[in-house]
Amino acid sequence: MAAHWVVIAAAALTTLAAAAVGAALAVFAGQALPQAVRHELAVAPGNSLAAAGPFGTGDAQSTGAALKSAIGGALPGVPFTFWSGTWSNPLGLVAGALPARPAGVGAGTTPLLEAAALDGISSHAVLVAGAWPAPAGASPGEVPAALPATSAALLHLHVGDVLRLLDRNTSARLTFTITGLYAQQRLSGADAAYWQLDSLPASGSSAASGFITYGPLIVPPAAFSGPLSAATGTWVAEPDMASVSDSELSSTSARITALETAMNNSNALSGMQLNSNLPSLLADIGSDLALARSLLAISGLQLLVLAVAALLAVARLLAAQREGETALLLARGATRWQLTRLTAVEVVPLSLLTALAGGAAGVWLARVLAGSLYGQSPGAGGTGALAGGGISLTAAGTWTDALAATVVMVVVAVAALLYPVLRPAPGAARVRRGRGAAIAGATRAGTDLALIVLAVLAGWQLRRYSAVTTSSTGAPAAIDPVLALAPALALAGGTVLTLRLLPAAARAADRLAAGGRRLTAALAGWQFSRQPLRQGGAALLIVMAVATGTLALAQHQSWTRSTADQAAFTAG
Numbered sequence: 001m002a003a004h005w006v007v008i009a010a011a012a013l014t015t016l017a018a019a020a021v022g023a024a025l026a027v028f029a030g031q032a033l034p035q036a037v038r039h040e041l042a043v044a045p046g047n048s049l050a051a052a053g054p055f056g057t058g059d060a061q062s063t064g065a066a067l068k069s070a071i072g073g074a075l076p077g078v079p080f081t082f083w084s085g086t087w088s089n090p091l092g093l094v095a096g097a098l099p100a101r102p103a104g105v106g107a108g109t110t111p112l113l114e115a116a117a118l119d120g121i122s123s124h125a126v127l128v129a130g131a132w133p134a135p136a137g138a139s140p141g142e143v144p145a146a147l148p149a150t151s152a153a154l155l156h157l158h159v160g161d162v163l164r165l166l167d168r169n170t171s172a173r174l175t176f177t178i179t180g181l182y183a184q185q186r187l188s189g190a191d192a193a194y195w196q197l198d199s200l201p202a203s204g205s206s207a208a209s210g211f212i213t214y215g216p217l218i219v220p221p222a223a224f225s226g227p228l229s230a231a232t233g234t235w236v237a238e239p240d241m242a243s244v245s246d247s248e249l250s251s252t253s254a255r256i257t258a259l260e261t262a263m264n265n266s267n268a269l270s271g272m273q274l275n276s277n278l279p280s281l282l283a284d285i286g287s288d289l290a291l292a293r294s295l296l297a298i299s300g301l302q303l304l305v306l307a308v309a310a311l312l313a314v315a316r317l318l319a320a321q322r323e324g325e326t327a328l329l330l331a332r333g334a335t336r337w338q339l340t341r342l343t344a345v346e347v348v349p350l351s352l353l354t355a356l357a358g359g360a361a362g363v364w365l366a367r368v369l370a371g372s373l374y375g376q377s378p379g380a381g382g383t384g385a386l387a388g389g390g391i392s393l394t395a396a397g398t399w400t401d402a403l404a405a406t407v408v409m410v411v412v413a414v415a416a417l418l419y420p421v422l423r424p425a426p427g428a429a430r431v432r433r434g435r436g437a438a439i440a441g442a443t444r445a446g447t448d449l450a451l452i453v454l455a456v457l458a459g460w461q462l463r464r465y466s467a468v469t470t471s472s473t474g475a476p477a478a479i480d481p482v483l484a485l486a487p488a489l490a491l492a493g494g495t496v497l498t499l500r501l502l503p504a505a506a507r508a509a510d511r512l513a514a515g516g517r518r519l520t521a522a523l524a525g526w527q528f529s530r531q532p533l534r535q536g537g538a539a540l541l542i543v544m545a546v547a548t549g550t551l552a553l554a555q556h557q558s559w560t561r562s563t564a565d566q567a568a569f570t571a572g
Contacts, residue, residue, distance in 0.1 A: 018307035023362025030401035041241035046277035048193035053272030080239035130159035130180030150204030301488035311416035319420035351413035359406035448496035455493030458486035
């Protein structure tokens with residue numbers, strides 16, 4: 001009787017471990033991965049939308065309002081910061097306007113300047129000297145302006161200098177007073193994209209087609225209502241992508257792609273050019289999400305194969321130990337349904353309780369795993385990381401995912417432990433014992449051969465094409481069934497191949513031992529050849545466990561090498 005409890009304890013331990021790992025995988029896939037997607041979207045660079053072009057049929061204010069509304073329609077429910085800039089016509093230098101010829105201007109090159117009014121520049125730039133321009137100039141007709149320190153050095157200008165320029169489109173003469181010098185400030189977070197508003201580089205000059213442009217001359221917005229003419233505009237929108245869920249990657253990317261077409265069809269926005277890396281960013285994150293889900297699916301299927309094999313081995317051992325009791329009950333008139341009900345009364349509560357305990361342990365395991373991956377252990381503080389690895393104990397989805405994995409494990413455990421009872425009568429099973437039972441009915445029917453063929457085909461397919469399908473629209477690529485099933489099929493195919501070869505190997509070992517002079521080896525070979533599957537069950541489980549561990553280590557090594565290669569490529 002004690003041996004029965006040892007086997008039952010083995011079944012409970014197997015169910016507990018499988019439920020814990022399965023729940024951890026389910027919770028990680030359902031809770032941590034979506035949080036990781038939001039985190040990556042929030043911290044990833046290049047998620048801004050920048051537009052530049054003429055004002056179309058309206059003025060700077062109406063065009064900016066129309067563009068802001070269009071971006072809001074493409075990103076419904078996503079808050080975003082919006083900056084706008086108004087730019088003048090090209091401004092040429094009047095003779096004698098500068099104390100010396102600008103640095104770097106060669107023969108045949110025409111120096112130009114541009115004036116601009118940029119939203120919020122005082123909070124995104126650092127004053128090097130002087131002050132920001134006031135709404136009104138020091139004297140009538142003069143436009144106060146701040147100049148980048150790099151441009152001022154190239155033009156030999158200082159605070160307080162007066163600069164006389166000519167509008168090359170309207171031929172209007174303009175006078176600017178340099179009130180201050182500034183430098184671009186290094187920005188991070190939501191303000192990182194601000195300087196896309198400036199069409200001139202931080203070096204202070206830009207050369208193209210025989211012209212070299214300096215600036216910009218930062219002027220008050222009111223200057224464009226007076227002497228300055230507004231020619232073009234620049235606009236930058238920085239969305240808070242942390243509010244975009246993993247299920248909205250595809251729709252968000254599609255709307256942003258359609259925004260450019262909508263702008264071309266709009267009277268107010270036609271002729272404007274929109275630049276954004278957001279669709280490609282969404283596609284990359286979607287592919288990473290699909291890859292992560294595929295890896296979790298691979299691990300889950302491997303766990304399922306190993307758990308089913310272990311539970312079937314335990315169930316066979318328990319049925320063999322109770323074979324005498326079962327035969328006695330059948331001899332006294334017990335029916336198959338009565339035997340099944342008696343076994344179910346013992347198996348169902350055991351599987352349910354152990355699986356529930358494993359599910360609770362799996363939630364904790366998922367938090368530990370997610371916390372280690374995102375650089376923060378559960379309960380630790382810090383910035384830039386996900387609290388608890390993105391898994392909250394108070395979220396309903398956490399326990400729903402764990403419960404789903406628990407239910408699956410309960411069904412698998414109950415089915416595996418009831419399988420020996422649901423088979424044909426023990427009398428028929430007893431006839432098939434010994435050497436004739438080396439290969440089961442499913443094996444004789446060729447099911448194992450079909451499984452081996454499927455495993456070989458899956459491995460062949462993996463070598464012929466990329467396993468993870470990328471999506472140019474930002475949609476998370478679906479989990480490739482070949483990628484997910486191939487390792488599990490290889491594990492199952494190797495197992496049934498071993499079962500095929502084990503009886504022949506046992507008979508060969510029996511003949512080899514019988515030819516020797518050692519009694520112990522002969523008896524061991526004879527006993528093993530009589531029941532090769534039962535005697536080799538433990539060894540088979542060990543081989544499967546080692547194979548699963550090897551696949552997991554190979555996946556981890558591949559992922560680590562891929563990450564290192566990508567980092568080396570990005571950083572140079």
